[in-house]
Amino acid sequence: MRSRCTVSAVGLLSLCLVVSASLETITTSAFDGYPDEPCTINITIRNSRLILSWELENKSGPPANYTLWYTVMSKDENLTKVKNCSDTTKSSCDVTDKWLEGMESYVVAIVIVHRGDLTVCRCSDYIVPANAPLEPPEFEIVGFTDHINVTMEFPPVTSKIIQEKMKTTPFVIKEQIGDSVRKKHEPKVNNVTGNFTFVLRDLLPKTNYCVSLYFDDDPAIKSPS
Numbered sequence: 001m002r003s004r005c006t007v008s009a010v011g012l013l014s015l016c017l018v019v020s021a022s023l024e025t026i027t028t029s030a031f032d033g034y035p036d037e038p039c040t041i042n043i044t045i046r047n048s049r050l051i052l053s054w055e056l057e058n059k060s061g062p063p064a065n066y067t068l069w070y071t072v073m074s075k076d077e078n079l080t081k082v083k084n085c086s087d088t089t090k091s092s093c094d095v096t097d098k099w100l101e102g103m104e105s106y107v108v109a110i111v112i113v114h115r116g117d118l119t120v121c122r123c124s125d126y127i128v129p130a131n132a133p134l135e136p137p138e139f140e141i142v143g144f145t146d147h148i149n150v151t152m153e154f155p156p157v158t159s160k161i162i163q164e165k166m167k168t169t170p171f172v173i174k175e176q177i178g179d180s181v182r183k184k185h186e187p188k189v190n191n192v193t194g195n196f197t198f199v200l201r202d203l204l205p206k207t208n209y210c211v212s213l214y215f216d217d218d219p220a221i222k223s224p225s
Contacts, residue, residue: 025078026069031110037121041109043132044221048155048162048192050099050132053092054111054123065114068093073106073126087114096159099129129161134169134215136222141211148200150211154192166192170216175200177207186216 038057043050052068068085071077085093099107110124138153150173166189175183187198203209214222 025080027078030079031122031124034122035120037113037123039111039123041111041123041125041127043127043129044135045132045162045165046135047138048166049094050096050129050159050162051092052095052109052127055091056113056123061120062115063089064120065089066091067112067114068095069110069112070095070098070127071108072099073108075105079108079110096162099161105129130165132165133217133221134166136212136214139213143209145205146201146203148203148209148211149197150200150213151195151197152189152213153195156193163192166215171213172216173198173200173211173213176210176212177204182209 039054040057041052041054043052045051054066056064065087066085066089067087068082069079070082071079080098082093082095082098085095099105105128107127107129108124109127110122112122113120140151140153142149142151170186171189173185173187174181175185183200185198185200187196189196200209200211212222
């Protein structure tokens with residue numbers, strides 16, 4: 001038997017604004033005076049990538065395009081536009097390559113929301129990349145007569161910051177029969193690049209097993225069983 005499992009999470013934090021700037025950096029005062037719009041933004045580590053996502057509370061408006069800006073509070077810098085999240089209809093952005101260092105730092109994120117020819121609002125919040133929860137990696141299970149191979153798929157290259165967080169967060173593989181948890185395994189994942197395989201042994205014959213996995217973060221995001 002083979003099955004592939006992935007999991008996604010909703011985010012928390014967001015912004016909206018009125019500007020269409022061609023510069024890659026602008027001063028933080030450039031957005032002063034623009035109306036705020038309630039929203040939520042989430043920062044999470046998904047498939048070993050740092051993902052920022054946002055959701056506007058007001059969903060009744062027309063479709064919007066988004067542009068993400070940010071500044072790191074520990075540095076005396078202007079706001080920087082994220083090129084891969086400029087004038088996009090997606091409400092999420094891969095910021096792994098932007099915040100490679102200083103995950104202990106506070107980051108101010110600002111999402112500018114455009115609806116048609118209008119720049120509507122601004123929504124912003126402080127983000128702490130170090131607090132990003134870890135979602136389970138993609139995985140595959142292959143069943144044999146007396147054991148099950150559970151293979152996690154990690155990307156070939158991962159930022160050192162994310163690697164350290166993954167190494168210091170307990171990793172759990174849960175082995176379940178029906179509604180009963182038979183065993184919980186905590187394998188040591190020292191290498192978080194490439195594939196990692198863990199073998200479930202001593203299985204009962206003619207028994208259906210469900211397998212789920214998660215990083216024991218707080219709160220933990222668990223894969224579907």
